[in-house]
Amino acid sequence: MDYKQIQELIKMVNKSNIGELTIEQKDFKVTIKQKEEHVAQIVSSSFQQAPAFTPAPQQAVANQPASELPSAADKPAAPASNTITIKSPMIGTFYRKSAPDKPNLADIGTEVSPGKVVCIIEAMKLFNEIESEVKGKIVKVLVEDASPVEYDQPLFLVEPA
Numbered sequence: 001m002d003y004k005q006i007q008e009l010i011k012m013v014n015k016s017n018i019g020e021l022t023i024e025q026k027d028f029k030v031t032i033k034q035k036e037e038h039v040a041q042i043v044s045s046s047f048q049q050a051p052a053f054t055p056a057p058q059q060a061v062a063n064q065p066a067s068e069l070p071s072a073a074d075k076p077a078a079p080a081s082n083t084i085t086i087k088s089p090m091i092g093t094f095y096r097k098s099a100p101d102k103p104n105l106a107d108i109g110t111e112v113s114p115g116k117v118v119c120i121i122e123a124m125k126l127f128n129e130i131e132s133e134v135k136g137k138i139v140k141v142l143v144e145d146a147s148p149v150e151y152d153q154p155l156f157l158v159e160p161a
Contacts, residue, residue, distance in 0.1 A: 014034065087153060088153045088154075095145060109138065114135060117132075138156050143155050
């Protein structure tokens with residue numbers, strides 16, 4: 001990797017929401033970090049071999065009975081005024097576990113604090129750990145495991161401590 005490629009990477013990281021980028025090639029390694037600012041979520045991503053995690057295949061909506069199809073009543077209610085919403089910092093696939101044989105990272109009643117990983121979002125074969133920036137207790141999980149999420153989509157409601 002030459003100097004010009006590194007400069008381009010720095011420009012791309014500065015224009016994006018990526019906090020840190022690490023690239024390794026044979027005996028060469030470069031890490032680019034943005035200046036830290038107080039944000040609601042922190043995304044940790046690394047360009048290492050993704051963990052051996054194969055998501056469960058999505059079921060087709062057409063195969064579900066009409067009674068199980070999502071309706072307007074299934075939409076999450078507006079958050080209570082005493083809760084804080086943890087939102088998705090990216091588009092990807094939401095996972096509650098770090099691997100299929102591991103327990104959920106955060107369930108209802110789980111105590112969270114700044115830096116605690118609450119879920120994984122897979123984007124472009126990279127598994128990004130989403131960390132809490134607030135201290136409190138999870139009161140509601142708003143997304144089903146292995147489902148797609150959009151940027152800024154609410155994931156959890158947290159009652160601050």
